[in-house]
Amino acid sequence: MTNNPLYVEDLHVGQRFVSGPAEIGAEEIKAFAQAFDPQPFHLDDEAAKATLFKGLAASGWHTSALTMRLNVESLPLAGGVIGMGVEVDWIAPVRPGDTLHVESEVVEIAPPAPGGRRGVVVILGRTVNQKGETVQTNKARLLVSRRPSG
Amino acid sequence: MTNNPLYVEDLHVGQRFVSGPAEIGAEEIKAFAQAFDPQPFHLDDEAAKATLFKGLAASGWHTSALTMRLNVESLPLAGGVIGMGVEVDWIAPVRPGDTLHVESEVVEIAPPAPGGRRGVVVILGRTVNQKGETVQTNKARLLVSRRPSG
Numbered sequence: 006m007t008n009n010p011l012y013v014e015d016l017h018v019g020q021r022f023v024s025g026p027a028e029i030g031a032e033e034i035k036a037f038a039q040a041f042d043p044q045p046f047h048l049d050d051e052a053a054k055a056t057l058f059k060g061l062a063a064s065g066w067h068t069s070a071l072t073m074r075l076n077v078e079s080l081p082l083a084g085g086v087i088g089m090g091v092e093v094d095w096i097a098p099v100r101p102g103d104t105l106h107v108e109s110e111v112v113e114i115a116p117p118a119p120g121g122r123r124g125v126v127v128i129l130g131r132t133v134n135q136k137g138e139t140v141q142t143n144k145a146r147l148l149v150s151r152r153p154s155g
Numbered sequence: 156m157t158n159n160p161l162y163v164e165d166l167h168v169g170q171r172f173v174s175g176p177a178e179i180g181a182e183e184i185k186a187f188a189q190a191f192d193p194q195p196f197h198l199d200d201e202a203a204k205a206t207l208f209k210g211l212a213a214s215g216w217h218t219s220a221l222t223m224r225l226n227v228e229s230l231p232l233a234g235g236v237i238g239m240g241v242e243v244d245w246i247a248p249v250r251p252g253d254t255l256h257v258e259s260e261v262v263e264i265a266p267p268a269p270g271g272r273r274g275v276v277v278i279l280g281r282t283v284n285q286k287g288e289t290v291q292t293n294k295a296r297l298l299v300s301r302r303p304s305g
Contacts, residue, residue: 046235066223
Protein backbone atom coordinates (compact mmCIF):
# COMPACT_ATOMS: atom_id res chain seq x y z
CA MET A 6 0.00 0.00 0.00
CA THR A 7 1.22 3.47 -0.81
CA ASN A 8 1.07 6.44 1.51
CA ASN A 9 0.45 8.77 -1.39
CA PRO A 10 -3.20 9.68 -1.79
CA LEU A 11 -4.84 7.99 -4.75
CA TYR A 12 -6.86 9.95 -7.29
CA VAL A 13 -9.48 8.37 -9.54
CA GLU A 14 -6.86 8.13 -12.32
CA ASP A 15 -4.73 5.93 -10.02
CA LEU A 16 -7.43 3.28 -9.61
CA HIS A 17 -8.23 0.31 -11.84
CA VAL A 18 -10.86 -2.40 -11.81
CA GLY A 19 -9.51 -5.41 -9.91
CA GLN A 20 -7.30 -3.30 -7.63
CA ARG A 21 -7.30 -4.66 -4.09
CA PHE A 22 -6.74 -3.30 -0.62
CA VAL A 23 -6.51 -5.19 2.67
CA SER A 24 -7.01 -3.55 6.05
CA GLY A 25 -5.36 -4.29 9.35
CA PRO A 26 -7.29 -6.13 12.08
CA ALA A 27 -9.81 -4.81 14.62
CA GLU A 28 -10.99 -6.77 17.62
CA ILE A 29 -14.52 -6.33 18.89
CA GLY A 30 -15.30 -6.91 22.57
CA ALA A 31 -18.49 -7.68 24.48
CA GLU A 32 -18.51 -4.30 26.23
CA GLU A 33 -18.20 -2.43 22.92
CA ILE A 34 -20.99 -4.55 21.42
CA LYS A 35 -23.31 -3.69 24.32
CA ALA A 36 -22.37 0.01 24.36
CA PHE A 37 -23.02 0.38 20.63
CA ALA A 38 -26.33 -1.44 20.99
CA GLN A 39 -27.38 0.71 23.93
CA ALA A 40 -26.90 3.81 21.80
CA PHE A 41 -28.16 2.59 18.43
CA ASP A 42 -29.71 -0.89 18.42
CA PRO A 43 -31.13 -1.67 21.87
CA GLN A 44 -32.39 -5.22 21.32
CA PRO A 45 -31.82 -8.21 23.65
CA PHE A 46 -29.54 -10.16 21.24
CA HIS A 47 -27.11 -7.20 21.19
CA LEU A 48 -27.38 -6.20 24.86
CA ASP A 49 -27.49 -9.18 27.15
CA ASP A 50 -25.63 -12.51 27.05
CA GLU A 51 -28.38 -14.49 28.77
CA ALA A 52 -31.34 -12.99 26.92
CA ALA A 53 -29.49 -13.42 23.60
CA LYS A 54 -29.42 -17.21 24.02
CA ALA A 55 -33.19 -17.46 23.52
CA THR A 56 -33.13 -15.48 20.25
CA LEU A 57 -32.44 -16.20 16.58
CA PHE A 58 -28.78 -15.30 17.24
CA LYS A 59 -28.36 -17.95 20.00
CA GLY A 60 -25.95 -15.72 21.90
CA LEU A 61 -24.66 -12.16 22.01
CA ALA A 62 -23.98 -10.74 18.56
CA ALA A 63 -22.91 -7.29 17.39
CA SER A 64 -25.48 -5.05 15.72
CA GLY A 65 -25.01 -5.24 11.95
CA TRP A 66 -24.61 -1.47 12.04
CA HIS A 67 -21.73 -1.89 14.49
CA THR A 68 -20.03 -4.23 12.01
CA SER A 69 -20.66 -1.67 9.26
CA ALA A 70 -19.26 1.18 11.33
CA LEU A 71 -16.16 -0.81 12.23
CA THR A 72 -15.76 -1.73 8.56
CA MET A 73 -15.85 1.98 7.77
CA ARG A 74 -12.98 2.62 10.19
CA LEU A 75 -10.95 -0.14 8.58
CA ASN A 76 -11.73 1.39 5.17
CA VAL A 77 -10.58 4.83 6.31
CA GLU A 78 -7.34 3.24 7.48
CA SER A 79 -6.75 1.13 4.35
CA LEU A 80 -8.11 3.11 1.37
CA PRO A 81 -5.72 6.03 0.86
CA LEU A 82 -8.08 8.05 -1.34
CA ALA A 83 -7.37 11.71 -2.01
CA GLY A 84 -10.07 13.76 -0.29
CA GLY A 85 -11.06 10.82 1.92
CA VAL A 86 -13.50 7.94 1.81
CA ILE A 87 -16.79 9.61 0.85
CA GLY A 88 -19.78 7.34 0.24
CA MET A 89 -22.84 8.24 -1.79
CA GLY A 90 -24.54 4.98 -0.96
CA VAL A 91 -23.97 1.36 -0.10
CA GLU A 92 -25.53 -2.08 -0.29
CA VAL A 93 -24.81 -4.15 2.80
CA ASP A 94 -25.45 -7.84 3.38
CA TRP A 95 -25.05 -9.27 6.85
CA ILE A 96 -23.93 -12.84 6.29
CA ALA A 97 -22.95 -14.23 9.69
CA PRO A 98 -23.09 -12.99 13.29
CA VAL A 99 -20.13 -11.10 14.78
CA ARG A 100 -19.35 -12.42 18.26
CA PRO A 101 -17.52 -10.92 21.24
CA GLY A 102 -13.78 -11.47 20.81
CA ASP A 103 -13.92 -11.67 17.01
CA THR A 104 -11.11 -10.01 15.07
CA LEU A 105 -12.23 -8.54 11.77
CA HIS A 106 -10.44 -7.22 8.73
CA VAL A 107 -11.67 -5.91 5.39
CA GLU A 108 -10.69 -7.02 1.88
CA SER A 109 -11.71 -4.48 -0.76
CA GLU A 110 -11.72 -4.60 -4.55
CA VAL A 111 -12.44 -1.91 -7.11
CA VAL A 112 -15.24 -3.27 -9.31
CA GLU A 113 -16.36 -0.26 -11.36
CA ILE A 114 -15.05 3.21 -12.21
CA ALA A 115 -17.11 6.03 -13.71
CA PRO A 116 -14.62 8.77 -14.60
CA PRO A 117 -15.48 12.40 -13.89
CA ALA A 118 -17.76 14.08 -16.43
CA PRO A 119 -15.93 16.60 -18.65
CA GLY A 120 -15.07 19.49 -16.36
CA GLY A 121 -16.19 17.48 -13.32
CA ARG A 122 -13.99 17.18 -10.25
CA ARG A 123 -14.91 13.71 -9.05
CA GLY A 124 -15.58 10.25 -10.41
CA VAL A 125 -17.64 7.48 -8.87
CA VAL A 126 -15.81 4.31 -7.88
CA VAL A 127 -17.62 1.17 -6.77
CA ILE A 128 -15.75 -0.87 -4.21
CA LEU A 129 -16.81 -4.31 -3.04
CA GLY A 130 -15.75 -4.97 0.54
CA ARG A 131 -15.75 -8.21 2.46
CA THR A 132 -15.48 -8.07 6.22
CA VAL A 133 -13.83 -11.29 7.37
CA ASN A 134 -13.38 -12.78 10.85
CA GLN A 135 -10.41 -14.64 12.36
CA LYS A 136 -11.75 -17.96 11.02
CA GLY A 137 -11.81 -16.64 7.47
CA GLU A 138 -15.61 -16.42 7.44
CA THR A 139 -17.17 -13.47 5.63
CA VAL A 140 -19.48 -11.76 8.12
CA GLN A 141 -20.53 -8.85 5.90
CA THR A 142 -20.26 -7.76 2.30
CA ASN A 143 -20.76 -4.19 1.19
CA LYS A 144 -20.78 -2.54 -2.19
CA ALA A 145 -20.13 1.16 -1.82
CA ARG A 146 -20.32 4.00 -4.33
CA LEU A 147 -17.53 6.41 -3.47
CA LEU A 148 -16.82 9.91 -4.76
CA VAL A 149 -13.14 10.05 -5.71
CA SER A 150 -11.31 13.24 -6.73
CA ARG A 151 -9.63 13.63 -10.10
CA ARG A 152 -5.95 14.55 -10.06
CA PRO A 153 -5.60 18.35 -10.04
CA SER A 154 -4.18 19.59 -13.33
CA GLY A 155 -0.90 21.53 -13.35
CA MET B 156 -49.24 2.61 16.61
CA THR B 157 -50.00 -0.54 18.51
CA ASN B 158 -48.01 -1.89 21.42
CA ASN B 159 -48.77 -5.45 20.38
CA PRO B 160 -45.92 -7.07 18.49
CA LEU B 161 -46.63 -7.46 14.80
CA TYR B 162 -46.13 -10.78 13.02
CA VAL B 163 -45.62 -11.07 9.27
CA GLU B 164 -49.35 -11.82 8.90
CA ASP B 165 -50.14 -8.42 10.45
CA LEU B 166 -48.21 -6.47 7.80
CA HIS B 167 -49.40 -5.26 4.39
CA VAL B 168 -47.77 -3.43 1.52
CA GLY B 169 -48.31 0.31 1.96
CA GLN B 170 -48.37 0.10 5.77
CA ARG B 171 -46.58 3.06 7.32
CA PHE B 172 -44.78 3.80 10.56
CA VAL B 173 -43.41 7.11 11.82
CA SER B 174 -40.77 7.38 14.53
CA GLY B 175 -40.32 9.98 17.18
CA PRO B 176 -37.53 12.58 16.89
CA ALA B 177 -33.83 12.31 17.72
CA GLU B 178 -31.50 15.29 17.94
CA ILE B 179 -27.87 14.93 16.95
CA GLY B 180 -25.24 17.17 18.54
CA ALA B 181 -21.72 18.22 17.52
CA GLU B 182 -20.08 16.27 20.35
CA GLU B 183 -21.91 13.07 19.39
CA ILE B 184 -20.93 13.58 15.74
CA LYS B 185 -17.27 13.91 16.69
CA ALA B 186 -17.32 11.00 19.14
CA PHE B 187 -18.88 8.65 16.60
CA ALA B 188 -16.38 9.78 13.97
CA GLN B 189 -13.45 9.29 16.35
CA ALA B 190 -14.51 5.67 16.85
CA PHE B 191 -15.67 4.74 13.36
CA ASP B 192 -15.06 7.38 10.68
CA PRO B 193 -12.07 9.55 11.65
CA GLN B 194 -12.02 12.02 8.77
CA PRO B 195 -11.68 15.82 9.03
CA PHE B 196 -15.21 16.64 7.83
CA HIS B 197 -16.65 14.56 10.71
CA LEU B 198 -14.15 15.56 13.41
CA ASP B 199 -13.27 19.22 13.27
CA ASP B 200 -15.41 22.30 12.57
CA GLU B 201 -12.58 24.35 11.05
CA ALA B 202 -11.02 21.61 8.94
CA ALA B 203 -14.49 20.61 7.67
CA LYS B 204 -14.98 24.01 6.03
CA ALA B 205 -12.31 23.29 3.41
CA THR B 206 -13.90 19.96 2.39
CA LEU B 207 -16.70 18.81 0.09
CA PHE B 208 -19.06 19.06 3.09
CA LYS B 209 -18.28 22.77 3.72
CA GLY B 210 -18.72 22.30 7.46
CA LEU B 211 -19.03 19.61 10.10
CA ALA B 212 -21.32 16.76 9.02
CA ALA B 213 -22.22 13.45 10.65
CA SER B 214 -20.75 10.26 9.27
CA GLY B 215 -23.32 8.58 7.03
CA TRP B 216 -22.90 5.53 9.26
CA HIS B 217 -23.87 7.65 12.26
CA THR B 218 -27.07 8.65 10.46
CA SER B 219 -27.70 4.99 9.65
CA ALA B 220 -27.10 3.90 13.24
CA LEU B 221 -29.42 6.60 14.60
CA THR B 222 -32.02 5.56 12.00
CA MET B 223 -31.74 2.02 13.36
CA ARG B 224 -32.51 3.24 16.88
CA LEU B 225 -35.56 5.09 15.61
CA ASN B 226 -36.63 1.93 13.77
CA VAL B 227 -36.25 -0.18 16.92
CA GLU B 228 -38.47 2.36 18.72
CA SER B 229 -41.11 2.62 15.99
CA LEU B 230 -41.37 -0.80 14.30
CA PRO B 231 -43.05 -3.10 16.84
CA LEU B 232 -42.07 -6.35 15.13
CA ALA B 233 -42.36 -9.64 16.99
CA GLY B 234 -38.85 -10.96 17.59
CA GLY B 235 -37.29 -7.54 16.93
CA VAL B 236 -35.95 -5.62 13.96
CA ILE B 237 -33.59 -8.10 12.31
CA GLY B 238 -31.96 -7.04 9.04
CA MET B 239 -30.53 -9.39 6.43
CA GLY B 240 -29.29 -6.53 4.32
CA VAL B 241 -29.91 -2.96 3.33
CA GLU B 242 -29.40 -0.43 0.56
CA VAL B 243 -28.57 3.02 1.88
CA ASP B 244 -28.37 6.29 -0.01
CA TRP B 245 -26.95 9.33 1.71
CA ILE B 246 -28.82 12.25 0.16
CA ALA B 247 -27.88 15.34 2.18
CA PRO B 248 -25.47 16.11 5.03
CA VAL B 249 -26.63 15.82 8.64
CA ARG B 250 -25.48 18.86 10.63
CA PRO B 251 -24.95 19.46 14.37
CA GLY B 252 -28.29 20.37 15.95
CA ASP B 253 -30.40 18.57 13.35
CA THR B 254 -33.46 16.69 14.59
CA LEU B 255 -34.20 13.56 12.60
CA HIS B 256 -37.15 11.21 12.37
CA VAL B 257 -37.86 8.18 10.21
CA GLU B 258 -40.84 7.49 7.97
CA SER B 259 -41.12 3.83 7.00
CA GLU B 260 -43.30 1.99 4.51
CA VAL B 261 -43.72 -1.72 3.85
CA VAL B 262 -43.01 -2.21 0.13
CA GLU B 263 -42.75 -5.98 -0.27
CA ILE B 264 -43.65 -9.10 1.72
CA ALA B 265 -42.36 -12.61 1.03
CA PRO B 266 -44.36 -14.91 3.30
CA PRO B 267 -42.62 -17.76 5.11
CA ALA B 268 -41.97 -20.87 3.04
CA PRO B 269 -44.25 -23.80 3.97
CA GLY B 270 -43.09 -24.89 7.40
CA GLY B 271 -40.80 -21.84 7.66
CA ARG B 272 -40.83 -19.65 10.73
CA ARG B 273 -40.04 -16.27 9.19
CA GLY B 274 -40.93 -14.19 6.16
CA VAL B 275 -38.89 -11.45 4.55
CA VAL B 276 -40.34 -7.94 4.61
CA VAL B 277 -38.83 -5.07 2.66
CA ILE B 278 -39.23 -1.70 4.32
CA LEU B 279 -38.33 1.59 2.69
CA GLY B 280 -37.23 4.16 5.25
CA ARG B 281 -36.72 7.87 4.80
CA THR B 282 -34.73 9.74 7.44
CA VAL B 283 -35.96 13.33 7.47
CA ASN B 284 -34.58 16.45 9.18
CA GLN B 285 -36.42 19.32 10.89
CA LYS B 286 -36.71 21.19 7.57
CA GLY B 287 -38.49 18.24 5.95
CA GLU B 288 -35.43 17.35 3.86
CA THR B 289 -34.69 13.66 3.32
CA VAL B 290 -31.11 13.08 4.45
CA GLN B 291 -31.02 9.31 3.92
CA THR B 292 -33.12 6.60 2.34
CA ASN B 293 -32.73 2.95 3.18
CA LYS B 294 -34.36 -0.17 1.87
CA ALA B 295 -34.00 -2.98 4.36
CA ARG B 296 -34.76 -6.68 4.10
CA LEU B 297 -36.07 -7.77 7.50
CA LEU B 298 -36.74 -11.23 8.86
CA VAL B 299 -40.19 -11.18 10.47
CA SER B 300 -41.65 -14.04 12.50
CA ARG B 301 -44.86 -15.81 11.54
CA ARG B 302 -47.59 -15.90 14.15
CA PRO B 303 -47.16 -19.01 16.29
CA SER B 304 -49.97 -21.46 15.65
CA GLY B 305 -52.25 -22.49 18.51
